[in-house]
């Protein structure tokens with residue numbers, strides 16, 4: 001798929017009532033990313049919040065810091081960062097449906113002065129050079145087939161010594177791409193990122209590695225939780241999502257779970273500093 005078509009398809013997907021209602025219900029209306037589970041019986045909301053807390057704990061965040069969240073979803077991370085660190089967060093996100101919900105939640109939390117929500121594509125970031133102290137992203141880079149541009153753009157808009165932190169669902173470096181076909185087809189991608197691929201892109205764009213925390217088991221655990229929740233809440237979800245969507249989602253989740261169990265997939269948090 002050509003890049004413009006991919007952007008259009010991704011936007012239409014996240015804007016659709018099916019996806020919006022599903023994600024908003026299953027994750028507890030704040031986050032749409034992989035959680036860090038301390039025990040198997042933990043719920044999705046708690047584990048997903050822990051990922052935000054863990055990432056924030058890895059960063060130096062000063063009062064008034066300017067943070068850019070790429071692919072910000074419903075803005076759960078932005079509200080956490082703004083309220084805990086008294087910083088300013090810009091949410092750059094493709095989906096207008098999610099952006100409306102994000103702004104409503106910011107208004108309810110009294111954070112409109114600290115959080116700005118922009119519709120846009122993180123492959124062409126609409127800011128001047130050296131603007132942000134931190135660029136943050138969770139489970140959004142995987143949607144891009146132009147990760148080279150993403151790293152170039154992040155490096156451009158970050159101030160010197162600024163940090164780029166992201167979590168992402170990735171492939172392992174040694175798996176053959178054809179083994180990933182069911183996953184790639186569903187999200188219309190040619191490839192997934194990997195730790196080594198991200199390390200290379202970071203180094204090529206003037207970043208130094210600070211930390212790479214690989215937690216592939218969390219991916220399998222998380223998608224198993226989402227699938228279980230889908231099945232438990234099936235009748236309730238049918239009131240807001242089409243049956244076809246739920247069936248396709250169920251099938252897609254099985255691909256991610258099997259990929260994780262077979263050791264083909266990886267997930268983790270990567271932190272780089274612009275030198």
Ligand SMILES: C[S@@+](CC[C@H](N)C(=O)[O-])C[C@H]1O[C@@H](n2cnc3c(N)ncnc32)[C@H](O)[C@@H]1O
Nearest residue numbers: 031032033071072073094095121122138140143
């Ligand atoms: C799995 S969701 C993660 C949302 C959010 N980061 C979170 O953790 O809750 C992926 C997000 O990436 C956004 N996205 C995908 N491609 C994008 C692009 N090229 N530019 C901006 N946002 C994008 C989608 O709109 C969606 O909100």
